[in-house]
Amino acid sequence: MDPLERLQDRPGLRLGIMGGTFDPIHIGHLVTAEEALLQFELDEIVFMPTGEPPHKTRQVASPEARYMMASVATATNPRFWVSRLEIDVPGVDYTVDTLDRLHAECRPEVEFFFITGADAVLDILTWKEPERLLGLCEVIAATRPGYDLGRLAGVLADLPHKENVHVMEIPALAVSSSMIRERLAQGKSVRYLVTEGVAALIAKSDLYRLPVAQSQGGRDPGHG
Numbered sequence: 262m263d264p265l266e267r268l269q270d271r272p273g274l275r276l277g278i279m280g281g282t283f284d285p286i287h288i289g290h291l292v293t294a295e296e297a298l299l300q301f302e303l304d305e306i307v308f309m310p311t312g313e314p315p316h317k318t319r320q321v322a323s324p325e326a327r328y329m330m331a332s333v334a335t336a337t338n339p340r341f342w343v344s345r346l347e348i349d350v351p352g353v354d355y356t357v358d359t360l361d362r363l364h365a366e367c368r369p370e371v372e373f374f375f376i377t378g379a380d381a382v383l384d385i386l387t388w389k390e391p392e393r394l395l396g397l398c399e400v401i402a403a404t405r406p407g408y409d410l411g412r413l414a415g416v417l418a419d420l421p422h423k424e425n426v427h428v429m430e431i432p433a434l435a436v437s438s439s440m441i442r443e444r445l446a447q448g449k450s451v452r453y454l455v456t457e458g459v460a461a462l463i464a465k466s467d468l469y470r471l472p473v474a475q476s477q478g479g480r481d482p483g484h485g
């Protein structure tokens with residue numbers, strides 16, 4: 262059962278939505294979600310892995326593999342869930358589409374908090390219908406090493422409902438999925454950058470393994 266079916270009838274729910282490619286999910290995502298839960302007194306967090314992008318570019322792992330890693334990474338936290346909405350439902354490709362869908366399915370008083378990192382929120386004007394999105398949810402923008410949220414006020418200047426964007430200071434973790442994919446490609450350990458279960462799954466499923474010719478000489482990816 263998708264967690265949304267379980268949560269949609271909960272009265273007064275404050276629901277955090279953490280969108281991302283999660284290719285793979287890492288400790289930066291988990292810490293960000295946990296901080297949002299604590300700092301904004303949320304009840305539950307739903308991780309929402311993106312579906313297959315229209316143009317396959319950077320992404321390496323399939324939606325199913327990314328969903329599985331997110332499920333494994335969040336399994337031990339009773340307030341963390343993973344939804345298949347963006348993976349399974351055609352036409353839910355943008356955050357605003359997802360929020361429309363959530364509003365349609367949940368009780369009217371449910372409050373939604375969309376959680377992003379600094380890099381993502383600084384691009385908010387390029388998102389689909391940012392103004393309407395800010396009428397559908399509050400946005401929580403987490404600090405992230407390498408991205409200056411000092412620029413945010415300027416970015417939001419002319420955006421209606423900009424008071425619905427909140428900056429959240431979190432313990433700095435200079436970790437990214439791209440960095441993890443790079444390390445795996447080089448045969449380096451990713452231990453402690455992803456959860457143990459995710460590291461095991463990556464190793465076991467040969468996710469992110471390069472063609473033999475390129476990985477020769479390195480250790481097996483994921484064997485932290």
Ligand code: ATP
Binds near residue numbers: 282
């Ligand atoms: P990639 O390097 O492939 O872009 P990523 O680490 O940025 O991967 P995403 O799946 O793109 O991960 O990010 C999902 C969300 O999590 C985004 O809003 C992003 O800003 C946020 N995020 C990712 N890593 C961190 C981090 N270390 N600190 C704070 N926020 C983060």
Ligand code: MG
């Ligand atoms: Mg990213």
